[in-house]
Amino acid sequence: MPRIHTPATVADAPEAARPALEAVGKQLGSVPNLFRVVANSPAALSGYLGLSGALGKGSLPAATRERIALAVAEVNGCGYCLAAHSYLGAAVAHLSDAEILANRRGGSTDPKSDAAVRFAVRVTRARGHVGDEDLVAVRRAGFDDAQIIEMVLHVALNTLTNYVNEVAGTEIDFPATAPLAA
Numbered sequence: 001m002p003r004i005h006t007p008a009t010v011a012d013a014p015e016a017a018r019p020a021l022e023a024v025g026k027q028l029g030s031v032p033n034l035f036r037v038v039a040n041s042p043a044a045l046s047g048y049l050g051l052s053g054a055l056g057k058g059s060l061p062a063a064t065r066e067r068i069a070l071a072v073a074e075v076n077g078c079g080y081c082l083a084a085h086s087y088l089g090a091a092v093a094h095l096s097d098a099e100i101l102a103n104r105r106g107g108s109t110d111p112k113s114d115a116a117v118r119f120a121v122r123v124t125r126a127r128g129h130v131g132d133e134d135l136v137a138v139r140r141a142g143f144d145d146a147q148i149i150e151m152v153l154h155v156a157l158n159t160l161t162n163y164v165n166e167v168a169g170t171e172i173d174f175p176a177t178a179p180l181a182a
Contacts, residue, residue, distance in 0.1 A: 004168035007036045016042035020049055033173045034080065034161060051157055058150040060116075066093040067113055068120040068154045070103035074180060075124045078162035083174040104180055115141030116151060123155045 007013040010021045010031060017039035025031045038045045055065070066089040073081035082104070089095040089103070099109050106121040108114040119138040122130050138148055164170070 002037075002169045002171055004037060004170075005040060006033050006168075006171065007039060010036075013039040014042050017045050020045050024049070032084065033170050034084070034165060037168045037170050038164060048157075048160065051153070055150060055153055055157060059147055060150050060154070063089075063093040063095060064113055064116050065154055066095060067099070067103040067108055067117050068151065069158045070100060071106055071117045071121050072124050072155055072158040073162055074104040074106070075121055076159060076162040076166075077179060078165050079176070079179065080165035080170045080172050080174075081158065081162050082177040082179065083172045086177045087174045112141050112143075116143065116147075119143075119148070120151055120155050123152055124159065128152070 010018055010025065013021055013036060020042070021031050021035060021039055024035050035045065038048055056062075060068075066085055069081065069085040070089055073085055086100055086104075089100050090097070095103070096109075102109050102114075103117055106117060108117045115138050119130075119134060122134050135148065138151070143151070
């Protein structure tokens with residue numbers, strides 16, 4: 001049950017947030033509940049969309065970004081983001097069911113992607129306090145410093161949405177996905 005108001009429509013959102021929500025609707029074909037919840041604060045929506053948009057122009061492929069989102073959502077126990085990124089991982093990034101499961105378990109079926117997902121999980125669990133060996137492993141897989149920074153920011157962006165959804169009790173508007181057993 002939602003614990004923070006979700007505007008039912010774009011017209012019900014604060015006026016300052018409406019142009020951004022309309023842009024989301026044009027881009028995605030609908031305005032998912034996460035965006036409408038964040039729109040309670042137009043400043044928060046602007047910040048979230050700004051970081052998300054900037055990272056979308058980075059050097060990490062969309063599939064790697066979805067893999068990281070799945071892993072971080074699983075670690076943080078965010079049902080909304082698990083559902084959203086399971087759907088987006090399959091429909092947009094064309095990840096297989098086996099790959100999505102591997103990502104949720106903290107790895108990947110692809111060796112290079114495996115290093116990125118494992119690094120993201122380590123950053124999430126260690127709250128950024130990774131060791132030199134973690135950086136060596138991700139570099140050895142072929143990632144450069146810019147991509148490592150992008151991975152850290154994707155962890156932060158996904159943790160942000162995980163926390164918002166868990167605090168708000170955002171109603172899931174994607175096909176539900178059960179958390180993995182501990």
